[in-house]
Amino acid sequence: MVEEDSTKLRKRDLLFTGALWLLSLILPDPHLPYRRELIKKRDLFYLGGVLLLPIVWPSSHVHHLMVLAGIYAILALGLSLFLGYAGQISLGHAAFFGIGAYTTAILTTRYGIPPLAAFWASAGVAAIFAYLIGRPILKLKGYFLALATLGFVEIFLVIVRETPDLTGGVIGIFGVPWFSLGGFQFDTYFKQYYLVWGILIGLILFSKNLVRSKMGRALLALATSEDAASSVGINVVQMKVGIFVVGAAFAGFAGSLFACVMSTANPEAFSLGFSVLIVMMVILGGMGNLYGPIAGAIFLTWLIDILGRFQEYSLSIYGLILVLLLIFFPDGIGTRLNIRLIYLISYWGRKKRRETKEI
Amino acid sequence: MTPWAYIPQFLSSGITIGAIYALVALGFVTIARASQIINFAQGEFVMLGGMITFSLLHHVGLPYPMAAVTSVFFVILVGFLLYLLVIYPLRKASIPILLMATLGASLFISNSSSIVFGPLPKALPPFSGDEPFLIAGIPVVPQSLWVLGATFLLLFFLYHLSHKTLLGKAMEASSTDPLGADLSGIWRSLMVFFAFGVSAGMGSIAGILITPIFYTSYSSGTLLGLKGFIAAVLGGWGKNSGAILGGFILGIAESVSVAFIPSGYKDAVAFIILLLILHFRPKGILGSPFIDSRRW
Numbered sequence: 001m002v003e004e005d006s007t008k009l010r011k012r013d014l015l016f017t018g019a020l021w022l023l024s025l026i027l028p029d030p031h032l033p034y035r036r037e038l039i040k041k042r043d044l045f046y047l048g049g050v051l052l053l054p055i056v057w058p059s060s061h062v063h064h065l066m067v068l069a070g071i072y073a074i075l076a077l078g079l080s081l082f083l084g085y086a087g088q089i090s091l092g093h094a095a096f097f098g099i100g101a102y103t104t105a106i107l108t109t110r111y112g113i114p115p116l117a118a119f120w121a122s123a124g125v126a127a128i129f130a131y132l133i134g135r136p137i138l139k140l141k142g143y144f145l146a147l148a149t150l151g152f153v154e155i156f157l158v159i160v161r162e163t164p165d166l167t168g169g170v171i172g173i174f175g176v177p178w179f180s181l182g183g184f185q186f187d188t189y190f191k192q193y194y195l196v197w198g199i200l201i202g203l204i205l206f207s208k209n210l211v212r213s214k215m216g217r218a219l220l221a222l223a224t225s226e227d228a229a230s231s232v233g234i235n236v237v238q239m240k241v242g243i244f245v246v247g248a249a250f251a252g253f254a255g256s257l258f259a260c261v262m263s264t265a266n267p268e269a270f271s272l273g274f275s276v277l278i279v280m281m282v283i284l285g286g287m288g289n290l291y292g293p294i295a296g297a298i299f300l301t302w303l304i305d306i307l308g309r310f311q312e313y314s315l316s317i318y319g320l321i322l323v324l325l326l327i328f329f330p331d332g333i334g335t336r337l338n339i340r341l342i343y344l345i346s347y348w349g350r351k352k353r354r355e356t357k358e359i
Numbered sequence: 360m361t362p363w364a365y366i367p368q369f370l371s372s373g374i375t376i377g378a379i380y381a382l383v384a385l386g387f388v389t390i391a392r393a394s395q396i397i398n399f400a401q402g403e404f405v406m407l408g409g410m411i412t413f414s415l416l417h418h419v420g421l422p423y424p425m426a427a428v429t430s431v432f433f434v435i436l437v438g439f440l441l442y443l444l445v446i447y448p449l450r451k452a453s454i455p456i457l458l459m460a461t462l463g464a465s466l467f468i469s470n471s472s473s474i475v476f477g478p479l480p481k482a483l484p485p486f487s488g489d490e491p492f493l494i495a496g497i498p499v500v501p502q503s504l505w506v507l508g509a510t511f512l513l514l515f516f517l518y519h520l521s522h523k524t525l526l527g528k529a530m531e532a533s534s535t536d537p538l539g540a541d542l543s544g545i546w547r548s549l550m551v552f553f554a555f556g557v558s559a560g561m562g563s564i565a566g567i568l569i570t571p572i573f574y575t576s577y578s579s580g581t582l583l584g585l586k587g588f589i590a591a592v593l594g595g596w597g598k599n600s601g602a603i604l605g606g607f608i609l610g611i612a613e614s615v616s617v618a619f620i621p622s623g624y625k626d627a628v629a630f631i632i633l634l635l636i637l638h639f640r641p642k643g644i645l646g647s648p649f650i651d652s653r654r655w
Contacts, residue, residue, distance in 0.1 A: 089455050136638040142454045143397045147588060148637050151630035158627040272581065276462050283459060312474060319467030326460045327448045
């Protein structure tokens with residue numbers, strides 16, 4: 001009897017510890033001296049905007065677009081940790097997105113596993129693949145890293161097309177069930193909007209903590225100079241693989257949501273063009289900034305939707321716009337506009353503060 | 360029949376496609392030797408070469424050699440424009456931005472050419488008949504010999520350019536030591552400009568040579584460009600001889616692989632070779648003048 005009680009207690013302890021650990025990833029660390037900065041007024045303003053948007057603008061097309069933008073934003077957020085903070089290029093996140101989507105599609109349609117479990121499994125599978133692929137290729141840099149990750153995407157696509165028993169081949173898998181949570185079905189774009197953006201907000205909080213953690217500082221250091229970083233005792237390879245795995249897990253979450261929202265998974269969605277799109281989201285949003293990739297994702301999703309009206313011209317206009325944006329906004333639209341807006345809006349405030357300081 | 364019986368035939372087709380990969384790889388290497396930039400729109404030059412020749416031949420009605428030469432000039436013009444409009448404004452940008460800009464340009468070129476020339480795949484007539492003849496019992500298409508001959512002619516031209524002329528020396532200097540090149544009065548932007556022209560010309564010649572054998576469609580450039588880059592990395596990044604060697608090895612490996620694995624996996628072979636070479640010997644088979652073995 002006594003033994004049974006103790007095991008029960010231990011199990012519960014384990015559960016509590018796990019829950020606390022999960023919470024600690026999202027909540028601010030009470031030991032950090034700068035914890036008050038974690039959530040600023042600006043963040044609450046953005047949060048209010050996100051929560052109110054579908055109520056203020058009740059159009060199902062807008063809801064659908066914003067669901068897609070939220071999914072892409074999760075993906076771009078993961079990549080921005082790798083590209084913006086650690087300074088490495090990856091064109092391979094489309095593959096992790098695809099792995100996430102296929103894991104969810106296969107688990108839910110073939111094995112009847114509930115979407116929530118499949119959601120976590122997708123991130124896990126994507127992370128395992130990222131670890132396996134990351135170990136050998138992350139010693140490369142620049143163009144060669146980009147090419148190697150691109151090669152991974154191509155290999156993934158070929159395998160998907162050539163194993164129709166598992167992945168449905170070129171046609172893909174249909175009939176992925178809606179995401180459901182304890183019997184509550186996310187079956188309209190309105191509900192999915194809150195699901196996707198809720199997950200995105202959780203992941204932003206996680207990334208904010210990560211960036212402020214020891215690992216985040218180490219990443220910023222190794223982005224500047226790997227030699228200098230390793231000379232102060234940072235394990236460069238471990239850090240790079242770690243952030244690659246985290247980015248891939250984000251991509252797995254996004255892929256799983258994508259499969260649930262679109263209710264299909266097919267190889268057309270995960271090609272080279274898609275990889276370019278994700279990297280563009282990060283670059284256009286401004287690198288080294290957590291809100292940048294989200295702004296980039298929203299901007300490019302709307303742009304593609306608008307360009308869809310030009311039919312056969314849409315892709316060449318898209319290429320042209322990408323090049324023009326890169327030439328005129330190489331640091332991202334957000335960065336340049338932000339700088340100007342800050343100067344315009346907060347000029348008066350800073351002037352006042354400066355005057356009071358001088359007195 | 361066992362797969363081994365088909366090997367000679369796969370070898371001969373592998374050498375042909377290998378020569379094309381080698382030409383594309385030479386295009387990459389030419390630009391890299393002048394500026395360390397990697398132009399991911401290189402494959403689109405190949406596609407444009409075939410497409411423009413086809414439309415000059417069938418819609419304008421020029422004779423075949425005239426159409427080919429004119430299209431090479433057009434593609435060189437496209438290469439110059441690409442440099443002036445995309446690369447030159449971004450010459451100080453970081454690697455991810457240059458990479459994305461050339462990929463965006465490649466998207467623009469391929470989709471515009473689908474609007475201009477139509478989305479259907481095109482085929483040119485062979486240069487000298489399509490009657491295959493036997494060499495040591497293996498049927499060979501005459502076009503393959505044209506491809507091989509042109510590859511070696513262009514290799515000779517490039518060798519002469521980069522080792523025997525002042526222009527070639529200046530191009531190489533502007534890549535290996537930009538400051539030194541500036542100090543000795545080399546106009547670096549002009550050198551890169553010329554390198555884009557040479558590389559576009561080579562790409563278009565590859566396109567004209569390949570279109571009689573493999574169909575060229577608006578979207579075929581991207582994959583060819585990637586495989587050309589893989590060939591250049593495989594042989595030794597930044598070396599003309601490495602590009603040629605890598606091209607042939609890649610072409611032969613791809614064709615021969617069809618004998619042993621399902622043909623759908625053919626496109627993955629190049630990328631698996633790439634991952635292996637990048638892991639075990641990042642500077643390529645012949646070694647690379649640009650890659651310090653420790654840091655890459």
